[in-house]
Amino acid sequence: MTQILPNFSSSVKLKYVKLGYQYLVNHILTFLLIPIMLGILLEILRLGPEEILLLWNSLHFDLVQVLCSSFLVIFIATVYFMSKPRSIYLVDYSCYKPPVTCRVPFSAFMEHSRLNLKENPKSVDFQMRILERSGLGEETCLPPAIHYIPPAPTMETARGEAEVVIFSAIDSLMEKTGIRPKDIDILIVNCSLFSPTPSLSAMVVNKYKLRSNIKSFNLSGMGCSAGLISIDLARDLLQVHPNSYALVISTEIITPNYYKGSERAMLLPNCLFRMGGAAILLSNKRRDSVRAKYKLVHVVRIHKGPDDKAYRCVYEQEDPEGKVGINLSKDLMVIAGEALKSNITTIGPLVLPASEQLLFLFTLIGRKMFNAKWKPYIPDFKQAFEHFCIHAGGRAVIDELQKNLHLSAEHVEASRMTLHRFGNTSSSSLWYEMSYIEAKGRMKKGDRVWQIAFGSGFKCNSAVWKCNRTMKTPTDGPWQDCIDRYPMHIPEIVKL
């Protein structure tokens, strides 16, 4: 993935030329406007004050004409503002912090694994190898039912986990925002693998005594990218219902889905998925534009379902013993890369500055007309975003995206540290990463954040947020007590 002129790519002079070019193209309007304004100013100075007064008096302004034109101008302005899509603000969000008692350090995990899979030492070795290279830390958490030997998942304990995670997140969110349960108009809950009847959304309505005309939706089966699907749905609903609050809850309930068999490909999720959840409050009220943390700019959803390989790469199935688990295929990374490319192609034109788009267009034309051997130009997304939140699916995913998008270690730091501290919490991991960036004091007003998540099916969804106000440290959130230990160096392999 080299640039157009590979020989000079490391040259410092070219870097400054590129910077100058970017500055010129992105501020072209300013550059054009300045000479025009100067021209007008000179003209005015040349005319002199008396001539200007003469010019002014010669214009006959009839009262009726003045009224008509001002009336029309006001009306057009009103119609324009009314027909604009409503701005969606993220008022605040809150992530669930599991208690210390649920921690699963490597030693505990391996001991449980050895006891549960007594007859399959090869599977135990496999789990150990995965854990060594996973990028997870010693403080990730699993729900209480999984700490039993063998794990004891029942409907009761699964509901218990859901209640603890979701209610803690919502309680903390309500405290932060001061919102009352009766104010919530839209409720969306997404949890991929646990969908009891009555739904988790009904459970939330019951606990917080939400209004009876609430629009509640319960999404399930949509994988790790379900959080962004819920945000997309909330945005569509908020466009239609003015002056509303939408509460989005993203979580993954681990209890019923712990794989109890010994097939290796299906043991992988056991090693990576951990307990977590997030509650997000969105609003389209104008007065929230002051206190909101972020403004939603774009959401892009790409579904690679039509391709059979992509469809089967994350698949729930029964192993030879009849135990249900999720099978992750070996070409997951390749498919993720393809899906990401499609997503970038859609989101690129929406967010990239004009300079990058022109360069991309230029190389595209060049490849088509002159020389097909020119390497395709990968737009520099660092120009479009200040912060990146890549779903902490696993170390391999983060490495792959860092390589594909030419990101520096600091850009992917939030993802890596979230994977280390909380593990793969599925759809809520994006919010832990946002929280990390805020806790580090790096989020300033006007910063743009890009959230990317992948999901089964195969989906690649991304959302673009713009920071609405600078966030001062220390922030409250799941990183409150440990942010000073981060960033830490995570070795390639942790010897167990």
Add this chain to the structure above:
Amino acid sequence: MEPVMVVMCAICLLFFLYQLYKLSEERRNQCCYLVHYECHKPSDDRKLNTKFCGDIIARNKNLGRQEYKFLLRAIVSSGIGEETYGPRNIIECRENSPTLEDGILEMDEVLIDTLDKLFRKTGVSPQDIDVLVVNVSSFASVPSLTSRIINRYKMRDDVKSFNLSGMGCSGSLISLSLVQNILKSYKNAFAVVVASESIGPNWYSGNDKSMMLTNCLFRSGGCSFLLTNKRAFRTRAKLRLKCLVRTHLGASDEAHTCCMQKEDDQGRFGFYLGKNLPKTATLAFIKNITGIAPKVLPLKELIRYIVMKYLGKTATLNLKAGIDHFCLHPGGQAVIEEIRKNLGLSEKDVEPSRMTLHRFGNTSSSSLWYVLGYMEAKKRLKKGDNVWMISFGSGFKCNSCVWEVLRDLEDGNVWGDMIDQYPPKTTANPYMEQYGWVNQETFEPSAAV
């Protein structure tokens, strides 16, 4: 300067009028039209009759004499006929050990059958679909059913797909509400909704009475329907959505726990129906009617009702003043009878629901569409009629919507040729004599069977 001012004013005026026109066009394009719906009729080898049900119950080692009697009584007096359909794993006597494959295959049959027919009959290609909503209450797979559909029909990669679950028997109206909201923001869009229920993997094999009823009442079925907001489809569409009201009683603990999935004392998984279910349903129903009546009844009727109430006389809302056809969720004989009494409806009004219950059983969220199909096959739906759909769901929800019929409808759909056999002379269970002993308090089963 005069002509310049005039020209400027004219331009401004034209621009302003154009903006108004665009706004009004948007408002008009927000209508939600139902182009076509397709209900699933499983193959004949999946028919379940009372004798078969009796055999299944007898096979279950966990059930004693009392439970056997209770279940048979429920089946015989449920209003469910002899030709309803069950999932394959139950027909093949594997009800206690459903595999993941069984669940997926059950869903596949519904999806493939209904979606193939839907796309063929409407002439809309899967690549034109912008929104896809799948709603199956107790089935969640990875990847989701929406992904399965997108994979099979090779839909576009920017299709908005949503997989709802856990929403109970009112799932199809919730999906409809979701689509209605999305169609308000997007122009010229097509949406497909698939509603079904997964029966096979959720069979209850224990002996808790409050959890056994679902085994008797729910049957296999499903439907999919195509919605759009394109004005060009107005002539081809069947129905137009006038209003939709959702009521959620989850705030009350009693309502929330009256039907829920749980494990019984032995750890067996099943669906619990509480004794206060009818009462909760009535409460939710009343609240929902309070919401929808003002939107659909003529002013005269509303004024009459308010005046009667003010004068202190007992007054019932005459829903028939604004609604011509009633699509009641066929949850069971008791539910239909209760609603009929409360609303003062005639036998003819509830006939479609009763017949659907008889022929197809309670197919959960898709059952409303079988009821609609009955009305259409009987050629009762004429242009300008109002159709009211109401359904209940766990949580506790009551959702209802009102459709306006856009043209005289005559499609035979899933009822096809058998529509002429309905209503039959009697819907009493033909095995009443054989199993009628269950209704007696004291009995000797060995003497009767």
